[in-house]
Amino acid sequence: MTKYFAPAAFAAASLFVAGPALAQASADPTSVQAGTYALETSHARVVFSVSHMGFSTWYGDFSGATGSLTIDPKNVAAAKLDVSIPVASVTTTNAKLDGELKSAAWFDAEKFPTITFKSTSVAQTSPNTAKVTGDLTFHGVTKPVTLDVSFKASGVNPLSKAFTIGFDAKGALKRSDYGVKTYVPLIGDDVDLTISAPFEKK
Numbered sequence: 001m002t003k004y005f006a007p008a009a010f011a012a013a014s015l016f017v018a019g020p021a022l023a024q025a026s027a028d029p030t031s032v033q034a035g036t037y038a039l040e041t042s043h044a045r046v047v048f049s050v051s052h053m054g055f056s057t058w059y060g061d062f063s064g065a066t067g068s069l070t071i072d073p074k075n076v077a078a079a080k081l082d083v084s085i086p087v088a089s090v091t092t093t094n095a096k097l098d099g100e101l102k103s104a105a106w107f108d109a110e111k112f113p114t115i116t117f118k119s120t121s122v123a124q125t126s127p128n129t130a131k132v133t134g135d136l137t138f139h140g141v142t143k144p145v146t147l148d149v150s151f152k153a154s155g156v157n158p159l160s161k162a163f164t165i166g167f168d169a170k171g172a173l174k175r176s177d178y179g180v181k182t183y184v185p186l187i188g189d190d191v192d193l194t195i196s197a198p199f200e201k202k
Helices: 002-022 095-102
Strands: 035-039 045-052 056-062 066-071 080-086 114-126 129-138 141-156 163-174 190-201
Antiparallel strands (some): 035 066, 045 190
8 A cells, every 4th residue: 555655645745836836827917027038949839730632631840939029018019029930940740741841842941941920010809819910931931920819827937937928829821922832732722820939038
């Protein structure tokens, strides 16, 4: 009996200790501290999806994003967002396909190594949501894209001790608008974006 009790007791104690630390995160948007934040690269994620011949939805990821956010919860419309994503970070569940996506036939990571998004306007749609419009530069082409952004939480990260704010965002684009036309329409032209973005206060 003792050998089962010890791990169970440890797990219960861990939950008890972790509880207050996790409770520091607040879903109240007024808890956000005004200032400039840096994108927390290791936990930021950009996921894209397209139709694969109409039979399934195919997914890919970009990692290593960097950027900054300047925000004041009392004046959300004045917020500024600037993000850069390394194209060569693209990954799927298929290593051969990853190489193809980086090639000139698709994203051409050598010629166009970075995807950037720079906000041009922010329209708050509720206490926790906003539409963020900005210039997206991809594959050498710049076009406006609007992201539907949802505030998740703010507070002190119990591990890094940094004041952190987090957002989820969704958006869409047509890859052919950016000159990436390989296998359209066999492989979908419409690309859906799902973004998770934590920011740490500088």
